[in-house]
Amino acid sequence: MAARMSAFAAPAHFVCAFCGLLCDDLPFPGGDPDLQAACPKAAEGWAALREGGAPSVDGVSVDEATALRAAAAALARARRPLIGGLGGDVQMMRAALALADRCGARIAHAGQAAAQRNLFALQGGGGVTTTLAEARNRADLVVLVGGDATRRFPRLLERLFVPAPPFVEAGRRRLVLLGAERPRRLPAGVAAEPVDCGGLDLFDAVAALRGLCEGRLDARMAPVGLAALAAEMRASRYGLLVWAAAEFDFAGADLLVGQLQQLLVGLNRETRWAGLPLAGSGGDLTANAVAAWQTGFALPLDFAGGEVAHDPFADQSDADLLLWLAALPGLPFPEWARGVPTVALAAPGLAPVGARIVLPVAVPGVHAGGHLVRSDGVVTLYAPAQFASPLPAAAQVLARIAAALEAAA
């Protein structure tokens, strides 16, 4: 595949869609022998790309018109259809919402549970967040919270710790780990300093930190490491709390995110701090943003009965048809849906095993151009196609299914 791609002229601009950072500073990956060193996740995503792939129904290759008619017929028959996955670009999500409205379907992203850890905290008490650019240009103290965010966002620290930031002295910047593992990817010259939380778990450590920073907890009553960190946080001129909600795969994670946000609120009474909640991989921010723009609600949504309703704890296990949208990799297929008849609009190689109807689609930023919302949630980047491909964009295929539904009505 790599050899085939290198036969095309390298496009002017590459926006990597393999995680939410949407890095746009790498060369055309099809011609970059050092992609593995630059970013293992991008290299893995690029190596897994496939061309072609025929539409199929019940495992038999068919032409696209036949597969479209079969998909439309399955949707027309379904009583509780669910549109899931939602790994794709803005255009795909707009088309998916239009189809959900047309069919009275429910619609949810595959990574909805992780997205809701941030959403619930935001809904409950607000939040203070910043952009990647401001974090890179100004942060003098970066506190990485929980897990290892570089597992999911490999170039995070390269993006934050650039050699010559404009508004902070490069040598003054520090990286502190709060209940976090040593990052597997650290830029040269950046030291990661773990905080000794005195045996407290992450919930209690963050609560203690809040108490210390807000002057409600005497430093003599707290673990020494946390007391020292609180003093440094209050003395920082521009601090940054970074977390990836997908790393918080435990009960009450939204409450932990809420505590982090309230810690930021308290710090901003004396100095300047912001959060950088990492997300955006697999199109989760894109899907939720488009849903919010178009309906006023985040996902999951239910269009049953000609109205739109938001139910954050929707039980979808009564779905009798799943329309699975996977133009981007990395979407976990729900275990409960294994036996549910599935129509998959998926990039080659990404259709779930056992899908009844498969329609291959383009990967945005590779086979076709598309807009994606970046991890910081404020920038929607256009990711141009990297080479000519016959694969249609997912939005086009969804529009064709809608047209086939109309024709059959």
Ligand code: SF4
């Ligand atoms: S960090 Fe993410 S967006 Fe950046 S190159 Fe790696 S996979 Fe792509």
